[in-house]
Amino acid sequence: MAVQVPPVPQGKNYINGAWQSGDVAASITVRNPADGSVLGEIPNSDAGVVDQAVQAARQAFNNPDWRQLPPMARESLLQRLADLIDQNADELAALESLDNGKPLAFSSTVDVPLSAMWFRYFAGWCSKLSGRQLTPALQPEGSHHVYTRREPVGVVGAIVPWNFPLVLAVWKLAPALAAGCTVVLKPAEQTPYSALRLASLFEEAGFPPGVFNVVLGDGPTTGQAIVDHPGISKISFTGSTAVGKHILHSVADDLKRVTLELGGKSPTIVMPDADMDIAVPGATQAVFVNAGQICFAGTRLFAPRKQFDQVLEGIANVASTFKIGAGLNPETLLGPVVSQKQMDGILGKVDASISQGASLFCGGKRYGDTGYFIEPTILVTEDQTNPAFRDEFFGPVLTATPYDDLDELAAMANDSCYGLAAHIYTQELNTAHLLAAKLEAGTVWVNTQLSPDPNIPFGGFKQSGWGRENSEDVFSHYTETKSVVMKIA
Structure with a gap:
């Protein structure tokens, strides 16, 4: 109520x-x-x-x-x-x-x-x-x-x-x-x-x-x-x-x-050794909190190809438990986007991404007939020129890309005009340090997400x-x- x-x-x-x-x-x-x-x-x-x-x-x-x-x-x-x-x-x-x-x-x-x-x-x-x-x-x-x-x-x-x-x-x-x-x-x-x-x-x-x-x-x-x-x-x-x-x-x-x-188009990187009990809910929160209307939201997901379906299914399952509704309902976990204009713009970008080759894993539609609600959405693409990979949607939309080569991972994550934040999930300390050093981002969170602190500087690289x-x-x-x-x- x-x-x-x-x-x-x-x-x-x-x-x-x-x-x-x-x-x-x-x-x-x-x-x-x-x-x-x-x-x-x-x-x-x-x-x-x-x-x-x-x-x-x-x-x-x-x-x-x-x-x-x-x-x-x-x-x-x-x-x-x-x-x-x-x-x-x-x-x-x-x-x-x-x-x-x-x-x-x-x-x-x-x-x-x-x-x-x-x-x-x-x-x-x-x-x-x-x-x-x-x-x-x-x-x-x-x-x-x-x-x-x-x-x-x-x-x-x-x-x-x-x-x-x-x-x-x-x-x-x-x-x-x-x-x-x-x-x-x-x-x-x-x-x-x-x-x-x-x-x-x-x-x-x-x-x-x-x-x-x-x-x-x-x-x-x-x-x-x-x-x-x-x-x-x-x-x-x-x-x-x-x-x-x-x-x-x-x-x-x-x-x-x-x-x-x-703005931002921040990567969430799931390494092969990641603890999925941490990575999956973390990646879900990083993109869908506040209906994705966060400048440093983890809106680009990179997961190993062999574990790709497991990660996407896990994220979709967690997101499916979010009660969608008015913000003043204490049970709501996913509220509306801020305006009709914002909703129409996000859905238009989803449609444009699909028309240019991205596949829809889940969501992609308005939720309900009143208010400005959008279903939690996951798009999949390996085309780094696709709008889903490049453009900031500022809504509950995740773009997922599988990877094979660890050596190319940082370059893929850095392939953006933005550089506000990044998220890494790994159990290897050396991996975390080495990858964090390569990422072009003002903040790199490791095994956590969306945790600003008044004593920690916050800001962006590049056009962020x-x-x-x-x-x-x-x-x-x-x-x-x-x-x-x-x-x-």
Whole structure:
């Protein structure tokens, strides 16, 4: 039985500590992907509204109430925010499942708890970001005092997608705020509600007005206005590779700092010695969790030819046990994709792959007559030019390819414009290390899957992105290094 549907937040922008509709050119309808029903309307905020948010963020950045706040006080605010997320976990999880469609079993145990954990982790960095004392190489010993300062980069424009609306917003907010930046956040227009609820928690936690702002709208209107605004110092974007490339062109004139976490077509490699009791459920989870709407999902499977049918049958059997349904049903394990457009695009790519030679092992169709559900789908191809092998579908679709030659395995796995992640299943430690070294991927998981951690850098090779999220490494993207050279003798 589904849980009670929470009231959705009003579709208003949150700017300078106040809720406002602003002057907008149009509105956007937000729909429930489980049945297509209307959840509400949000503004498609134009450049004028974005300017208000950026001006508020810039004023807050320069205000001593934030700029000169002691690091421990900033840490306390972030810890307080994490506590409020925990206290409102049920509502946040329900909102996340409502407009995104993901199972409540996932949003309540992954999305919301991880969001609180991320804020707590980065809160601890507030008092640990410091410069260094240096000795100049070309000056007499003791003649100069030289040190560096790590200063916040300024106003961050954070643009996040619809697949993990809360978590991916927090991945950007937590380090940016810990570094002392201020933020203008644009959530995806399909999934705005957890970001709006988060804004109210920022207010309750006591953050100064303007430190955190939420502007609603689509990419071409609102997102582009954020990217183009001269008051934005840095763009942090998660989304498609095509949009990431567009952002790079847009910021070329003013050379904004940019972090991009983009698409993927990540391999899952099952070695001949793999423990199938681990590999089969692991490979299944890696591709079908969140209805396959994960940038680092293991969507290309490589299995030994002699064990190929065994592996595919095992994955299909595990997937067949997933209850398909609305995210707010506690029994659901496979929810809908986010929209009619997304569903039609995925099914169109499946059909195109089959028409170009891929074979359908299972699935391949819409599930039910209402909502945007797709059956767990497995395509088989050995043609590395087939769309199933090359294109990111961003849905519950696995492309399986048998292999014979271990020496060619890494080259097959690397035959992609993407390089976000990879999964290896093997019982041989040497095999794991050697293959991990050969794979062109930002993260390689061995005998596990889909396990990001705030203390582990995350990002992609090739066209899967620029820069890294998480860990101490992320602060190179949210701070500038200033060198101070003082002659003392």
